[in-house]
Amino acid sequence: MTPSTVQEVFDGMPGAFRAHKAEGVQMVFQFHITGDESGDWSVSIADGQCAVNPGTHPDPTTTLTLSDKNWLKLVAGKLNPAMALMTGKLKIGGDMMAAQRLGSLFKLG
Template sequence: MTDFDPATFSSYGPKEFAKLVKSTPDKKIAEVMSGELRGKVLDEVFSRMPSLFRAEKAGNTNAVLHWNITGGPDGSSDTYEVVIENGACTVNSTPEREPKLTLTLGPVEFLKIVAGAANPAMMFMTGKLKAKGDLGLAANIPNLFDIPKG
């Protein structure tokens, strides 16, 4: 399973997806994520977030997060909104609310983080991940989601 083909992502479970991201060269991920299949990949990843949300770890967390993924076709970016509210997680492909936290990162870094193949704190310290807003919330994100380990 080393063919990074977005057409088959929906058939992969979180662990298989994590293994795929780990085994795919960054150059290939960047190539796919700068092309016409980018939206399909991002939609698939974000559509899974509510099912990977750990409400028992959220406590009374109520927050709006914007994920700004750069590196799209012609230098474009995509912003997805993740809302954690009343013990539930919802996702919007078009931001509708003011964020408590905005995370900006490239597509390779994004996929590595959601696949458990990268350390978000290290990416933040090296400038590959930018966070604006509630940094405490940023540090807690890995606790709020069941991030697969490939």
């Protein structure tokens, strides 16, 4: 099932987490989603565990900003992350290499 709302994506992230790919990983993804379903969520990875929380984290490793529609397309595999970044549909702040690990840490879409 492909999530149809931004909240469904974040609710499903703990179940989509690939703990075996996160050994020794300590990072926080901060998502700033704009549009009709706007909001902020932090996704913390530590000790092979994943925690998703609404709101902002005081010290994220990387921050991803994109619209609700583009986030849903990205998760569904209908928007290439590199293309989204190059065309300004996705903005990344902080550690760019950490942002690139998102796809390997979660099985989304």
